[in-house]
Amino acid sequence: MGRESILKTVIGAVMVIFGLLIIFVPSFGLNLxxxxxxxxxxxxxxxxxxxxxxxxxxxGGILSMVSLILTLNVIFPAFISNGGWALFIMxxxxxxxxxxxxxxxxxxxxLVAPSILTAISVFFVLLTNxxxxxxxxxxxxxxxxxxxxxxxxxxxxxxx
Numbered sequence: 001m002g003r004e005s006i007l008k009t010v011i012g013a014v015m016v017i018f019g020l021l022i023i024f025v026p027s028f029g030l031n032l033x034x035x036x037x038x039x040x041x042x043x044x045x046x047x048x049x050x051x052x053x054x055x056x057x058x059x060g061g062i063l064s065m066v067s068l069i070l071t072l073n074v075i076f077p078a079f080i081s082n083g084g085w086a087l088f089i090m091x092x093x094x095x096x097x098x099x100x101x102x103x104x105x106x107x108x109x110x111l112v113a114p115s116i117l118t119a120i121s122v123f124f125v126l127l128t129n130x131x132x133x134x135x136x137x138x139x140x141x142x143x144x145x146x147x148x149x150x151x152x153x154x155x156x157x158x159x160x
Contacts, residue, residue, distance in 0.1 A: 003049065004050055007046055007049050014042060018038075021075070027075070028074055034071055037063060037066065038067045040063060041060055041063035041066075042064075044059055045057070045060040045061070045064060047060075048098070054099060054102045054103050057098035058092070058096060058098070059095065060098070061092075061096070061097070061098045062092055062094065062095045065090060066088065069087050072084060083124075083128035084125075086120075086121050086123075086124035086125045089117055089120050089121040090117060090121035090122075092113070092117060093113070093117035093118045094114075096114045096117075097114045100114070
């Protein structure tokens with residue numbers, strides 16, 4: 001199976017999933033505006049795979065992630081307000097990671113930003129979904145670690 005055949009299969013599968021969602025999830029049928037976000041995302045991803053324009057991975061990845069988050073908010077009402085908002089932080093990370101994976105030779109510096117953005121996103125998803133008491137412990141841990149970093153930095157700079 002060639003690369004283009006695989007991509008056409010994926011696009012067909014996405015269309016089948018959309019069809020099933022429109023049939024079986026009534027609220028999805030009311031939100032066909034999502035297709036106007038999904039279609040450019042899928043088009044950009046497809047063009048990035050089949051052409052030499054790998055720069056389309058970044059906007060395609062961002063739009064794909066935003067489309068997924070908005071779709072999940074339609075399927076599961078209040079998804080965004082219950083912690084899904086933190087996944088918006090991960091959208092550029094998806095695009096940058098796709099750019100890293102799609103280019104040759106691979107530039108490992110492209111992994112720095114996606115790693116940081118993913119860590120921040122996961123942190124906020126966990127923080128949003130934890131009970132408030134656990135959030136206090138996370139705050140205390142951040143305070144202690146930050147204090148240690150400041151203390152060691154000041155100590156080494158004063159020794160010079």
